Amino acid sequence: MTGRLTFDAIVVGAGPAGVAAALTMARGGLNVIIIERGRFAGAKNLFGGVFYTHALADVLPDYWERKPPFERPVTEQGYWMLSPDSAIRVMHKSERYLKEPADAYTVLRARFDPWFAEQAAAAGALLITRTTVTQLLKDERGRVIGVDTDRPEGKVYAPVVIIAEGVNNLLTQQAGLIASDLPPKYVALAVKEYINLPAKDLQIRFGLSGPREGVAIDVFGDVTLGLPGTGFIYTDQSGISIGVGMLLDEFVTHRLRPYEVLERFKHHPVVRPYLEGGEVREYGAHLIPEMGYDRMPKLAGDGVMVAGDAAGMVDALHREGTNLAITAGKMAGETALAAHQAGDFSAAFLSRYRRNLEGTFVLQDMKQYRRMxxxxxxxxxxxxxxxxxxxxxxxxxxxxxxxxxxxxxxxxxxxxxxxxxxxxxxxxxxxxxxxxxx
Ligand SMILES: Cc1cc2nc3c(=O)[nH]c(=O)nc-3n(C[C@H](O)[C@H](O)[C@H](O)COP(=O)(O)OP(=O)(O)OC[C@H]3O[C@@H](n4cnc5c(N)ncnc54)[C@H](O)[C@@H]3O)c2cc1C
Structure with missing residues (x-):
């Protein structure tokens, strides 16, 4: 990048929140840049994960024709409650899950995120990867006017910046929207493996009749040694996503290593037979913000808004995060469009983003589970x-x-x-x- 680059809007981060924001603004006619530090969108991202289509349909109504890289529809889901040697399983299966497109699909982020980012690029947004936003640029009155990046002469200017940087919310702190790092009591650390298995074996083990069926299981109890936290087992096209997450505090207090907790889970007598013969293809760890409604940052300041994990928008009880991120990203994008029309990028104007979000499931659910x-x-x-x-x-x-x-x-x-x-x-x-x- 050279010279003074100016856009109508800058988005930091090409996860679900950032891409939804960029797509919305690009479709509304704004000149938008998305800056992503990964080699490609999704390169740094990891989740369980069950992806809910309602939010995607809102931001991209023809998403199905665009052939999203989903793994399997979720046609059976529920809970396993593990004791050290047994399990109570409460599973729900219904013919009503067998529709196309389905309400939820398992997804691998390294495949989904690049596809989603491509949709924003097709709408006209400029996606720049391998570039980290190092700081926000502010004017003499403290209003955000752009970002600096780790590229030589890498400053980029815009009257509005949407921060969608995920759980490590350094820029959100710099914007003055939240005071400090999240305390370990309100951040979970999750580790996950993707285990490759032939689709035929997978289908026999989970009782699936073909590739158009899939299972999502959330696991409690012995999976986390009886401590607050959950495990998960989700079927992908030819593999299993398996993982476990607990509050950082619990790992520290009980001197537990995340990888050992996952290994223990994989060797549980009820779980082991499902994984037999599988090959671990990927391993990763990621944080999940569990700060809850009362500790969320301010969502808007002068020239800036924040969406998704960076703002703590996660409903861990229902394993929802991507849909909250997409809905919030879209609303931040709509607010930026309105700000351009009004020529007003003040915190007072941008605060309508929060007001609009209060009317949706995003903030209503977060409020409901604020004590969870x-x-x-x-x-x-x-x-x-x-x-x-x-x-x-x-x-x-x-x-x-x-x-x-x-x-x-x-x-x-x-x-x-x-x-x-x-x-x-x-x-x-x-x-x-x-x-x-x-
Ligand atoms: C183990 C695990 C399981 C989960 N399971 C589910 C599930 O089943 N269903 C569900 O809906 N949700 C689930 N979630 C939550 C979900 O993944 C998140 O809520 C969602 O990804 C948030 O999207 P986001 O766009 O806000 O952030 P992210 O997806 O984290 O994207 C942030 C992006 O910003 C980039 N970035 C960060 N800082 C910078 C910078 N300074 N400069 C440039 N780029 C930057 C990152 O590289 C990244 O691409 C899970 C999360 C985890 C960790």
Whole structure:
């Protein structure tokens, strides 16, 4: 880059939030640049991952004709609750999942993100990769007027910058939208492997009739040694995405290494048979912001907005993040279009971005689950004691011991009472309800 480069808008980061913002603005006629530090869009990105199509359809209504590189539709989903040697599985399968396009697909980000970025480029956005935005440029009144990059003479100017930098929100801090780094209590670290398996084996093991079926399983309990966190197993076209995530705090307090927790999960007696003969093709780790609604940054300042993970827009309970990012990116893009029409890039004008987002599932869900991270951290019995109890109770219930069933029921109740008093259980349920209702 040489000379003074000026655009109508700059987007930092070519993840779902940034690309949705750029696409929206380019389609609205703005001259947009997306700056991405990876070798290509998606090169640095990793997720579970289940991708929800509703947000994509909103930003790109003809996405299906553009042949997105999805892995498998999610046609069966649910939870496995693991004790050290067994599992209760609650799975939901329905004919209504068998539609095209489906509501959700498994996705590999190294394939999906470049495709999505191509759609923004086709709409006219300029995508520059291998370039890191090192700082925001501000005028004498502190208004953001552009960015500096790690390229020689790499300054780029625009009246509005949309920060979509993901969880490492250094620029969001520089913009003054959030005070400091997220505390480890509110950031999860997830590790994931992609394990290659022939599609035929995968389909037999997961009971799938062909490539148009797929499974998404979220796992609790022994997967994280009974600590707050989750694991996941998702079927891709010819492989399995398997991973585990816990709050950074928990890894530190319990001196756990993420890779060892994942290995332990893979060797669980219920999980191991699904992976047998598979080859690990990729391994990666990534942070997830779990700051919740109350700790989110301000979403707009003078000449700047922030969207996606950088703003903590994740609903971990429902494993949603990409759809929040795309919806927020689109709304930030729409706000930039309106700002251009009004010729007003002030924080006061751009704050309509947040107001609009308050009307959507993005901020409404975040508000509803604002207490979830704190609740799980303060109630470890949900991932430990209760999951183990349920597995024990199931074992007794499903085994014939030659004793009357009434005695077996009493045994189960006695076992529950020994591990958690009835008042304790009632109190936990009340806390759970409060955490779910916001
Ligand atoms: C293990 C795991 C499992 C998940 N599972 C799911 C799931 O199943 N479903 C779901 O919907 N969500 C899931 N999520 C969450 C989801 O991945 C995120 O919410 C989503 O990717 C956020 O999109 P984003 O565009 O805000 O950020 P990102 O996808 O992180 O993109 C940010 C981009 O900005 C670039 N960048 C950063 N800084 C700079 C800079 N200074 N200069 C230039 N470029 C920069 C990065 O390279 C990156 O490309 C999961 C996350 C993880 C880690």
């Amino acid at each position: 991270t704190d609740f799980l951290e303060s109630s470890p019995q949900f991932m430990g004691t209760y999951v183990n109890l349920l597995n024990e109770a199931a074992l007794r219930y499903f085994t014939a011991h030659g004793i009357p069933k009434r005695t077996m029921e009493h045994d189960i109740l006695k076992m529950v009472r020994e591990r958690r008093s009835f008042t304790g259980v009632a109190w936990d349920m009340l806390k759970l309800m409060r955490a779910m209702r916001g």
